[in-house]
Amino acid sequence: MQRALVFVLVLAASLMTAPAALGATLATTTRCYQELQDVVVSGTGYAPMGKIAISRDGEPFGTADADAAGNFTVKFPAAELGRGVRESVSTLTAIDAALNTASTRYRTSKIFADFAPAKGDPRTLTVRFEVNGFGLLRRNASVYLHYINPRGKGVRTVRLGTARGTCGKITRTRERHLFPFPEPERGRWILQFDTNSKFTRATSKSPYIWVRKPVLIYRT
Numbered sequence: 001m002q003r004a005l006v007f008v009l010v011l012a013a014s015l016m017t018a019p020a021a022l023g024a025t026l027a028t029t030t031r032c033y034q035e036l037q038d039v040v041v042s043g044t045g046y047a048p049m050g051k052i053a054i055s056r057d058g059e060p061f062g063t064a065d066a067d068a069a070g071n072f073t074v075k076f077p078a079a080e081l082g083r084g085v086r087e088s089v090s091t092l093t094a095i096d097a098a099l100n101t102a103s104t105r106y107r108t109s110k111i112f113a114d115f116a117p118a119k120g121d122p123r124t125l126t127v128r129f130e131v132n133g134f135g136l137l138r139r140n141a142s143v144y145l146h147y148i149n150p151r152g153k154g155v156r157t158v159r160l161g162t163a164r165g166t167c168g169k170i171t172r173t174r175e176r177h178l179f180p181f182p183e184p185e186r187g188r189w190i191l192q193f194d195t196n197s198k199f200t201r202a203t204s205k206s207p208y209i210w211v212r213k214p215v216l217i218y219r220t
């Protein structure tokens with residue numbers, strides 16, 4: 001155990017000066033992962049049956065064992081993003097005792113949807129919507145907002161725009177009415193953000209990205 005730890009630290013210290021080997025490669029299965037989702041990374045061109053040290057953002061992170069062809073595959077959970085952090089970029093580097101080394105980058109995204117400001121008269125309140133992580137399953141996906149009334153019925157669907165970028169986000173929509181119809185009934189509404197043009201109640205088994213956000217309309 002102690003030898004393995006020393007090996008990792010020594011190799012990590014070499015990352016600053018070790019030249020990249022022409023034959024070594026490193027890649028993840030996708031360019032963006034949801035926080036805590038398994039990141040799968042594969043390498044080729046390393047010393048056969050050798051030990052490989054892996055660092056993330058310059059810090060020792062873990063090890064892998066190359067097979068007889070000098071290849072390896074490992075997986076680990078993506079980081080949990082902090083409060084207020086929507087997306088982060090990480091750099092992985094893998095190096096072996098022969099100084100075969102390669103690097104790759106990937107992103108971690110929070111699946112998120114919200115609007116601001118959060119309070120006001122629902123009959124007149126105008127807001128800007130924000131979504132993040134809606135391109136994890138499909139690039140350049142259209143994002144829709146479904147309005148579900150207090151009786152559980154979907155009553156209106158609007159398109160918010162296209163989720164752009166590696167992870168799929170809309171940083172801020174144009175200003176628009178929170179409720180696109182007059183006099184929404186009082187009670188607990190659900191705003192469901194997803195990538196379906198037609199409303200279907202989202203569940204944990206739904207094969208698409210979604211966020212459900214409750215909105216309370218009080219009596220005045």
